[in-house]
Amino acid sequence: MRVNTFSIAGFDPVTNELGIAVASKFLAVGSLVPWAKAGVGAIATQSWVNIKYGIDGLDMLEQGMTAQEVLQQLVEKDADREVRQLGIVDARGNSATFSGQDCYSWAGGIAGPNFACQGNILVSAETVKKMAETFQTADGSLADRLLLALLAGQEAGGDSRGKQSAALLVVKEGGGYGGYTDRYIDLRVDDHADPVSELIRIHELHKLYFLPTQAEDVRKIDESLKHNLTGFLRQLGYLKSSADRSDEEFYEALKSFHLIENFDERILQPGMVDQKVVSFLEDLVSSKGRDETI
Numbered sequence: 001m002r003v004n005t006f007s008i009a010g011f012d013p014v015t016n017e018l019g020i021a022v023a024s025k026f027l028a029v030g031s032l033v034p035w036a037k038a039g040v041g042a043i044a045t046q047s048w049v050n051i052k053y054g055i056d057g058l059d060m061l062e063q064g065m066t067a068q069e070v071l072q073q074l075v076e077k078d079a080d081r082e083v084r085q086l087g088i089v090d091a092r093g094n095s096a097t098f099s100g101q102d103c104y105s106w107a108g109g110i111a112g113p114n115f116a117c118q119g120n121i122l123v124s125a126e127t128v129k130k131m132a133e134t135f136q137t138a139d140g141s142l143a144d145r146l147l148l149a150l151l152a153g154q155e156a157g158g159d160s161r162g163k164q165s166a167a168l169l170v171v172k173e174g175g176g177y178g179g180y181t182d183r184y185i186d187l188r189v190d191d192h193a194d195p196v197s198e199l200i201r202i203h204e205l206h207k208l209y210f211l212p213t214q215a216e217d218v219r220k221i222d223e224s225l226k227h228n229l230t231g232f233l234r235q236l237g238y239l240k241s242s243a244d245r246s247d248e249e250f251y252e253a254l255k256s257f258h259l260i261e262n263f264d265e266r267i268l269q270p271g272m273v274d275q276k277v278v279s280f281l282e283d284l285v286s287s288k289g290r291d292e293t294i
Helices: 051-062 067-076 126-137 142-155 195-210 223-235 247-260 275-293
Strands: 005-012 017-024 034-037 041-048 084-090 095-099 108-112 115-119 165-171 183-189 218-220 272-274
Touching (some): 005 041, 005 126, 017 041, 017 142, 041 115, 051 084, 067 084, 067 095, 108 126, 115 126, 142 195, 165 195, 218 275, 223 275, 272 275
Antiparallel strands (some): 005 115, 017 165, 041 084, 165 183, 218 272
């Protein structure tokens, strides 16, 4: 199956996170291209996708082979290698990229310390060039940098056929929900008019719902804020509007709001609240008011 796309595999030597961001004019590109395992490596297999590049490649990396050694073995054993495209980063930051001679142009890749980016049927080489430059100079988490690189590639031209899907996969030890797996971030936009922008939006929601409160977001609930929050909670039905409520009832209603809206990671001790939750509450009440006016 031909998956004409552009992708970047990356490694963060500080957090030991590994990940891949990918976009394509292809339905559900995240179901085929990205493969990663914590402490092992990240692999993007595309063009005429060979799923075994992901499966076997991770096994080889886990055995101690470098990214370049794995790439060479995978390609040498594949009779159809000239239509394949592959990017690998291992858990030591070694990287490698390969584009077969029969990949549709423009096709190629750039590999450097901690990253490998590649693409085929692109508008031009500028796509992978901008991806590489952006990843190396951007700030933020590995996920942030991968997405910024993907966006830079899209803005430089991207897939010459257009846009359809995008995906982000980041792994780290115990990073999955509840600590049971290594799938720290696994987000997909399977069919969308502007998939990269939509993926970035969803990633912002992921950070909102799954990251714990940062110190700069902790806010004391003074009388003024409590009055505002009480009004919000009443409008949303968490408190009855007919009478004043005790502190216990107020904080129970605020906790219920956190749980109903999936802000489990941002529940603070009574007397404190996360500013991001306050902002979400304000926006929710504001949008509810607009809906009722229409």
